[in-house]
Amino acid sequence: MTRPRKPRRVEFPPLATFLKPRGVPLSSLDIVVMTMAECEALRLVDYEGMHHDEAACKMEVSRPTLTRILDSAHRKVADAIVNGKALRIVWGDAQILEDRYVCQTCYYTDKKLFDRCPDCGSQSVQAISSLIEA
Numbered sequence: 001m002t003r004p005r006k007p008r009r010v011e012f013p014p015l016a017t018f019l020k021p022r023g024v025p026l027s028s029l030d031i032v033v034m035t036m037a038e039c040e041a042l043r044l045v046d047y048e049g050m051h052h053d054e055a056a057c058k059m060e061v062s063r064p065t066l067t068r069i070l071d072s073a074h075r076k077v078a079d080a081i082v083n084g085k086a087l088r089i090v091w092g093d094a095q096i097l098e099d100r101y102v103c104q105t106c107y108y109t110d111k112k113l114f115d116r117c118p119d120c121g122s123q124s125v126q127a128i129s130s131l132i133e134a
């Protein structure tokens with residue numbers, strides 16, 4: 001029997017989990033599916049500028065595993081851009097470190113749940129983790 005895989009640790013899930021080319025109906029688009037772990041690897045290395053070993057430590061995976069996750073993420077982003085595909089980010093086997101709450105109107109986020117958005121006054125607030133498909 002194989003050992004169950006440890007969930008990938010994700011600190012900040014993305015605010016948008018579906019990106020599509022403008023002006024193309026969804027029904028005629030191919031969709032690239034990216035896991036939350038791949039998205040987190042992109043965030044840590046390409047956006048935050050972390051070294052692979054530092055990002056691996058954050059996600060609690062080995063450095064070769066981080067590099068493999070990141071390579072896969074790069075291929076998917078490239079596929080979406082080069083071929084004009086939509087990109088969907090799914091939960092996969094990732095585990096969120098600390099949930100945040102997001103205003104559905106203006107994307108204001110906070111670690112604490114709020115009733116009314118301090119930026120735009122909207123009462124449409126959701127936990128980020130609840131917005132992401134399994």
Ligand SMILES: [Zn+2]
Pocket residue numbers: 103104105106107108117118119120121122
């Ligand atoms: Zn708001």
